[in-house]
Amino acid sequence: MSAAGGVFEQRTRTAAGAPATGEEETSVTAQQQPADPAAQVGRVIKSEAEWRAQLSPEEYHVLREAGTERPFTGEYTDTTTEGVYRCRACSAELFRSDTKFESHCGWPSFFTPLAEERVRYVEDLSMGVRRTEVRCARCDSHLGHVFSGEGYDTPTDLRYCINSVSLTLEPASQA
Structure with missing residues (x-):
């Protein structure tokens, strides 16, 4: 994922989206950065029980189980409000509205994150295709x-296709 920079972790995922177990889990750094970029933004670690208590069932499914909301149903798919998009799980600032664009794909699309150290990349081989998953570097949410x-x-010629349920929008008037 050299076009996006940042840290790229290669990890095989099962068809259900969960990490596969075994030796197929490796880590590759795409450019010179600390081994754990999340350390730069204050790591949030909670038990699965704590995440379940904090998040709605749909939020938990998407953020913690790498699920996907149905296209064209998300709160921010067509939003044009100026502001900052934050991780719904830990409130880390991830994207700015001035990088959001209309891709007609059914999910909010951005051409770059607020800063590369705010996200991390995981190779996703589920669904029978090679994709690059985007996760919050602070809390490891999908x-x-x-x-x-x-x-x-x-x-950037990149499209960050992000689930609305993974985000909250802080309007510019409140930022």
């Missing part, structure tokens, strides 16, 4: 996936 080379007229 956000969505990033795609490149799709022809969108953006500065």
